[in-house]
Amino acid sequence: MKEVKVGICGLGTVGVGTFNVLARNAELIAGRAGCRIRVLRAASRRLRPGVELGDVPFSDDVFSIARDPDIDVVVELIGGYDVARELVLTAIENGKHVVTANKALIAVHGNEIFEAAAEKGVIVAFEAAVAGGIPVVKAVREGMSANRIDWIAGIINGTGNYILTEMRAGRDFKDVLREAQALGYAEADPTFDIEGIDAAHKLTILASAAFGVPLQFDRAYTEGISGITPFDIAHAEALGYRIKHLGITRRRDQGIELRVHPTLVPASHLIAQVDGVLNAVLVDGDAVGQTMYHGPGAGAEATASSVIADLVDVARAVMSGTHKSVPYLGFEPDAVDNLPVLPVDEIFSAYYLRIQVQDHPGVLAKVATILSDSGINIESIMQKEFEEQNGTIPIIMLTHTVQERQIDRAIAELEALPDIVGKVVRIRTEHFNH
Template identity: 45%
Template sequence: MRQVKIGLVGCGTVGGGFLDILHKHHDDFMQHAGVDLVLHKATTRTLSKLEKCGVPKECIVESYHEIIDDPNIDMVVELVGGTGVATDVILDALNAGKHVVTANKAIMATRGQELFHAADEHGVEIAFEASVGGGIPIIQPLKHALISNEISAVLGIVNGTTNYMLTEMEKGLDYEDVLKKAQELGYAEADPTADVEGYDAAAKIAILASIAFNSRVLQSDVYTEGITSIKPDDFAHAAEMGYTIKLLAIAHKVDGQIDVRVHPTMIPAQHQLANVNGVYNAIYVVGDAVGDCMFFGEGAGAGAAASAVMGDVIEVARHITSNSGITVGCTCTDNLEIREIGKLETKFYLRIVADDKPGVLASVSKVFAAYGVSIRSMIQPSVADGETAELIFVTHTAKDSDFETALAEIEKLDCVQEIGTMIRVEEE
C-alpha cells in the first residue's frame, strides 16, 4: 500500500488531538479505510509541544516552508488558525500541488474562492469539515448525501460558548456571572468578543450557506448581532409564551436571494434546536426532498475537531491511494445576491421599560400601527417599584426595516424609559 505522507502545521489542542488519533488508530485506518497515513514532517510555534505529543525529533522542522518544499509530502494539515500565517500555509501548500485539510473557519469564510481557485489550478483538494460544528458531519452531508435537495434553510447553533451561556442564563443567572463561569471553565476566552458578538457563528454560517446554496457567502455578508443585551428575564418571558432563546446562525434562500444572519432568536420550546443545550452544537437543514433534518454533536473540544480533521485526511488519502482524482471541488457555481437585513420579514419579541401610567400601550401601539407592525401578543409583568412598567410584545410578521424605524420612534416617546431587548422570532 502506498504511504500517504502528511505535513502538519500547528499543534494546539486540535493538533494534539489529531496526533493522538493518528498514533492510536494508524493500523485501524490501514485495515478499515485502506490508507497508510504517515506523519512526515511537523512544525508549530513552540516545537517542544510536538515532542510532548510524541512526534519523533527527526520529523520536527523549524519552518512550514520545509514542509511545503518537501516533494514527498502529499497533504498539509493546517491547524494554526486565524488569518495570518495560516493563509500563507494553505495557499503555499495548494500552489505546491499539495492537498490541504484545515479547521480554519476564518479563512474559509473570507478567502474560500481564492483557495478553491488555487486547488483547482493545481489539481488538489481542500477539505474543511472541522471548520463548522466541531466533529459534527455537516459539510460532507451537504456536499454528498443531501446533494439531491434544493436547500431552503440552514439554522444552526454553531457556537458552543454562547450556547452554554444562554443555557445557564435560562436558569436565571446574569450575563456577567455566566461569562465569568464560562471563562473559568475554559469555554470562553479572556477576550470573549468573537463568541459573544456572534462573529465566530457568522464565519460558520457563511461557510454553510455557501455550500447549501451553491453560491459564495462571505463572513462580511452576514448580518451579525451578539448575545450581550439578553437578560435572564427575557428567558422567563419567552418561556411564558412557549419559546426559548438561542443564538442562531440562519441562512434562507428567499426568492433567489440569500438571507443570512446571526442573532439571538426566539424559537418554539418544542423545536429540536430548543433542546440543544450547553456546549453542544446542532445544524438544522431544510431540503425540498428530505424535509427537516438535524445534525447534533460536540461543537468544540480537541477530540471532536480532530475527529473531523482526521476524517478529511482519510478521505483525501483514499483518493490519493486509489489514484481516483477529485470528484467534488468548489460547489459555488451560482452567484446569488445577499438580501439585506431590512428586507427580512419576521416576527419580533420586544421588551420596553416605560413609565407605569395609563396611555403607554396606546402610544406604543400607535407608532407600531403607523409602520404596519401588528402586535400578536402583549404581556405586562408586574414590577415592584410602582414607577416603571415592563411591556413585552410579540409582533406578527413585519418588515425588519419597518420594525427598526418604529423602534427608533418608540425610543423617543416621553413615556418610554428604555428599549430593553429585541429578539427576532423564528417559527419554522
C-alpha cells in the same frame, strides 16, 4: 501497504488530538482509506510541554512542511487569517493537498484558496471548520445533493450556547462568561464567540455549500449575546420560548439571508433543547424535509474526527490517481449562482419586544397604535403590575411576522415617545416552518 504522507502544522488542542487519533486508530483508518496515513513531520511555533511525537520530527517552521517534496497532504491547524492563508497557498503552489479546520480562513479567503487549488488540481478539505465533530458539511454538500435547500439554522458556537444555558437559572451574563473562560470554553478575548463572528464564519461556509453561492463573510449580519438579560430569558420561557444564539441562512428569489443573532425558539423544538457547549444544525430540503445534526462542536478528538475523515477522503483520491473530489463547495464552477447577501432590513421575522414605559394610563394604547400604523400585528402582550419599579413597567410583546424595516421604523417612533424609557429590546423569533 501504500501510504499517504502527512505534515501537521499546528500542535494546539486539535493538532495534538489529530496526531493521537491517527496513531491510536492507525489500522482502522488504513482499512477505510485503502492506504496508511503516515504523519511524516509536524511543525508549530513551539512544542508544548507533555506533547509526545514519538519518532516524528518536529520543526518550528510550518512553511518547511508546505515545501517538503515528500509531503502529500498539509494539515493546517494553526488558525487565524494571515499566516494560515500564506501557508495554505504555499502548500497549494507546491502541489500539496490541504486539510484545514480553520473556519475564519475559509470564510474570508476561501474563494481565493479554492481558485488556486483548482488551477493546481489539488484538494482543499474543511469539514472540521464547521461544527467540530459533526459532519454537517458532508451532509449538506453530498448527502443532500438531490435537494433544493431552503434554509439552514444552527447553534454553531458552543461558548454562546453554554452562556445562554446557564443564564436560564437567573445568572448574570458576565458571571457566566467568567466561568466559561475558567472552564476553557471561552478565550481570554471572547469577542469572536459572544459577538457572533465565529458563528458567522461557519454560517458563511454552510450557506455557500447549501445554495451554491460565493463565500461572502463580509456581508454577514452579526449580533452578539452580551445584551441578553436573565429577565428576557425568563419572560421568553413564560411565553413558551427559549433564547438561542443562532446562525440562520435562507435562500430567497432576490438573494440569501446570512445572519447571526439571539433568537426566540419554541421550547418544544429539538434545537431549543440543545444545551451547554453542544452544537446543532437544522437543514431544510425540499425532498427530505427538516434534518438535524447534533453533537460536540469543538474539542480535541471531536474536531480531529472531522480532520481525519477529510484525510481519508484525500487519501482515497491520491490512491485512485485521479485527485478528483467533490467540488469544494458542492457545486461545479459553472453552476455557482452570484446571489447577493440581502441587507438585514429585508428579512422577515416575528419579534419579541420589551418596552420599558412610564406607568401612566394610555401608554399601552399609544404603543399599540404605533405598531398598528406600521403594519405590525401583535400576537401576545405580557404586562405584570408587580414588575413596576420607580414608576416604570415593562411591556413584553410578541409580533406576527413582518419585514425588519417595519420593526425598525416602529421602534424609532416608540423610542421618541416621552413615555418610553431607554431603548426598546428587540429579539427575532423563528418557528422553522417550511
